[in-house]
Structures are given as C-alpha cells and as structure tokens.
Amino acid sequence: MKFAVLVFPGSNCDVDCYKAVEETIGESVEYVWHTETDLSRFDCIIVPGGFSYGDYLRSGAIARFAPVMNALVKEAEAGKYILGICNGFQILLESGLLPGAMLRNQSLKFRCHSSNLVVENNQTPFTRDYAAKEVIDIPIAHGEGNYFCDEATLEELKANQQIVFTYETNPNGSLLDIAGICNREGNIVGMMPHPERAVNQILGSEDGKRMFTSILKTWREKHGAAVSS
Numbered sequence: 001m002k003f004a005v006l007v008f009p010g011s012n013c014d015v016d017c018y019k020a021v022e023e024t025i026g027e028s029v030e031y032v033w034h035t036e037t038d039l040s041r042f043d044c045i046i047v048p049g050g051f052s053y054g055d056y057l058r059s060g061a062i063a064r065f066a067p068v069m070n071a072l073v074k075e076a077e078a079g080k081y082i083l084g085i086c087n088g089f090q091i092l093l094e095s096g097l098l099p100g101a102m103l104r105n106q107s108l109k110f111r112c113h114s115s116n117l118v119v120e121n122n123q124t125p126f127t128r129d130y131a132a133k134e135v136i137d138i139p140i141a142h143g144e145g146n147y148f149c150d151e152a153t154l155e156e157l158k159a160n161q162q163i164v165f166t167y168e169t170n171p172n173g174s175l176l177d178i179a180g181i182c183n184r185e186g187n188i189v190g191m192m193p194h195p196e197r198a199v200n201q202i203l204g205s206e207d208g209k210r211m212f213t214s215i216l217k218t219w220r221e222k223h224g225a226a227v228s229s
C-alpha cells in the first residue's frame with residue numbers, strides 16, 4: 001500500500017505522520033510537496049497538521065488553493081483514502097471535501113494536552129480496529145478546533161453516522177463535542193486530535209496505532225492481499 005504525506009509551507013506534523021506509517025505498518029510512504037499535481041500513484045493520502053501558510057486569514061484557507069489540492073479532490077472522488085489531521089482537517093473543511101467549518105477555540109487559547117475520545121463510528125476504513133464507543137487517548141494541539149456547521153448539516157452527519165470521534169471532555173466548544181467526522185462515503189476522515197502522536201507508549205499512548213492498522217486491513221481486503229496485521 002502506498003501512502004503520501006502532503007507538505008505545505010508551515011506543515012509541522014509531516015514527519016510524525018511519515019514515521020507513524022513507517023513504524024506502525026511499515027508500508028511505503030512519501031512526502032509530497034504542495035506543488036505536485038498528480039497523486040494517482042497513492043492509495044492513501046495524509047494531510048498532516050501544522051500551520052500551513054502561517055494560518056493567515058483562517059487555518060487552511062490558503063492551503064486550500066495549493067496546486068496539490070486539485071489532485072487531492074480528484075483522488076478523493078475516485079474513492080482513495082484521505083486522512084486529514086488537525087490542520088489537515090481544517091484544509092479538508094476549507095476545500096469542501098468535508099462539511100462544516102472550524103472556529104477559534106471557545107477559550108481563545110491554544111490547547112495542547114492529551115484527550116480522551118469516544119469512537120462513535122468504528123465502521124470507517126480508518127476506525128475498524130476500535131470497538132464501538134471505545135474510549136481512546138489521543139492528544140490535541142490546536143487553536144482553531146471548534147467545529148461548527150448549520151443544523152441541516154448536523155442532522156445529516158448524525159443520520160449518516162458521519163461523526164467518527166467525540167471528546168469525552170470538550171476542549172474547544174465544538175458542536176456535539178465533535179472531534180472528527182467523515183464524508184458520506186467514508187473514505188475521507190478529518191480529525192483534530194493527532195493519532196500520529198500516539199503510536200508508542202514512549203509518547204504516552206499507542207491508541208493512535210489502530211487508525212493505521214485499520215486502513216491497511218481495509219486496503220488489503222479490497223485488493224485481495226493477505227492480512228498480516
């Protein structure tokens with residue numbers, strides 16, 4: 001399975017994502033600079049966290065216009081797996097690949113600490129190795145993680161099981177304690193917490209590992225390869 005980790009000026013979790021793929025599942029992974037226009041060689045594209053373009057205007061608002069984004073939309077529509085983490089989630093929202101928008105944290109403070117998440121949907125390609133309603137320990141680090149959408153969108157998210165993770169204790173004021181969502185088809189997941197920072201006990205938790213094993217298992221099943229992990 002081939003993974004891409006997109007890199008924008010200001011990305012700062014790209015190396016963590018690369019290492020998480022390499023160390024948890026040992027699959028092929030490449031950094032892809034934001035000027036790239038073809039992502040067709042990849043099976044899963046990770047949009048990592050950070051401060052793309054300095055978070056100017058709004059987090060993700062400028063990255064959304066980077067050349068690589070047209071290619072990302074194309075692969076998303078083709079059903080490739082896309083994972084947006086923190087600033088990556090913000091970019092997916094700004095580009096319209098996921099519904100809703102991100103507001104500043106209610107506290108107006110940057111929050112950086114461990115957080116307990118509830119797995120609300122363990123049927124997505126990225127969450128199938130978790131139990132339904134399992135509580136997992138995944139850290140957050142953001143100033144703009146207050147998820148918001150209109151009522152009709154919220155109803156749709158609920159009706160289609162698009163709420164993937166919620167916070168046990170809401171750190172930012174997000175609607176319904178939302179920490180992560182997916183698109184209707186389930187191939188695109190965006191989340192504010194950082195699973196790539198929770199892949200080894202030395203980091204305080206390894207609860208993020210199963211996001212990577214889940215996606216590999218899904219891909220291997222779809223492509224008829226043996227599942228070894």
Ligand SMILES: NC(=O)CC[C@H](N)C(=O)O
Pocket residue numbers: 048049050051052055059085086087088141142143144145
């Ligand atoms: N860790 C991150 O990706 C930070 C996200 C974003 N720049 C924010 O502060 O909200």
